[in-house]
Amino acid sequence: xxxxxxxxxxxxxxxxxxxxxxxxxxxxxxxxxxxxxGGGTAVYHAWAxxxxxxxxxxxxxxxxxxxxxxxxxRTDLLELVRxxxxxxxxxxxxxxxxxxxxxxxxxxxxxxRELRARYGLEAAHLTVSARTAPEVPxxxxxxxxxxxxxxxxxxxxxxxxxxxxxxTDPEMxxxxxxxxxxxxxxxxTYRYRPAAPLCCPITALAGSADDEATPSDLLAWGxxxxxxxxxxxxxxxxxxxxxxxxxVLARLEGDLAxxxxx
Numbered sequence: 001x002x003x004x005x006x007x008x009x010x011x012x013x014x015x016x017x018x019x020x021x022x023x024x025x026x027x028x029x030x031x032x033x034x035x036x037x038g039g040g041t042a043v044y045h046a047w048a049x050x051x052x053x054x055x056x057x058x059x060x061x062x063x064x065x066x067x068x069x070x071x072x073x074r075t076d077l078l079e080l081v082r083x084x085x086x087x088x089x090x091x092x093x094x095x096x097x098x099x100x101x102x103x104x105x106x107x108x109x110x111x112x113r114e115l116r117a118r119y120g121l122e123a124a125h126l127t128v129s130a131r132t133a134p135e136v137p138x139x140x141x142x143x144x145x146x147x148x149x150x151x152x153x154x155x156x157x158x159x160x161x162x163x164x165x166x167x168t169d170p171e172m173x174x175x176x177x178x179x180x181x182x183x184x185x186x187x188x189t190y191r192y193r194p195a196a197p198l199c200c201p202i203t204a205l206a207g208s209a210d211d212e213a214t215p216s217d218l219l220a221w222g223x224x225x226x227x228x229x230x231x232x233x234x235x236x237x238x239x240x241x242x243x244x245x246x247x248v249l250a251r252l253e254g255d256l257a258x259x260x261x262x
Contacts, residue, residue, distance in 0.1 A: 073182030
């Protein structure tokens with residue numbers, strides 16, 4: 001598909017908050033990709049090459065990691081969303097969509113709501129991955145209060161993705177553990193606030209063996225958008241994005257194409 005070619009944006013994306021691996025200034029649509037807890041822009045770095053030229057991929061840079069490693073990690077999801085929306089809104093001069101995985105799904109959802117409420121900007125599409133709907137309670141999740149060793153053990157059991165270096169290298173632990181604790185604190189202290197549903201379509205993705213967001217958990221996302229809802233289940237656990245990248249991108253491209261040419 002060849003989308004229209006709008007003029008170059010008058011206000012560029014803030015490079016503190018956004019990395020553009022392959023800048024496409026005349027693309028018809030922006031795709032904002034938000035990482036999961038403990039992740040950064042590297043999670044989505046190859047996505048621009050796998051998507052057509054009419055999609056301009058913006059990778060969200062969160063405080064406390066990668067080039068922002070020395071910044072204070074955020075612990076309040078809504079505080080983070082307010083900062084992020086203020087940084088992004090001036091550059092969102094054409095249709096935009098959001099993709100978030102796990103914690104990133106909640107951030108993306110709240111970001112879409114904040115951009116609408118404060119700046120009058122409606123997302124064209126929202127894709128949420130590996131995360132239950134925001135109002136679904138998650139009791140008993142108090143891992144942020146544990147000791148470092150217990151905290152890492154719990155994360156490894158839940159997600160199976162704690163690098164061995166975090167257990168053995170004191171310097172790496174000092175650098176990365178505050179970010180991990182901040183992300184998990186955001187996830188565990190988040191509380192959903194009712195509001196009008198988004199106007200955009202929503203697609204929800206899950207891994208067939210993911211205990212964090214089972215396929216049946218996805219269905220509640222349907223009430224948060226009035227533009228239509230669909231869900232897709234991929235084989236695998238919480239990090240099914242890696243082995244199914246091509247299928248995820250193909251589905252994403254199709255969803256975004258329909259927002260431009262219904």
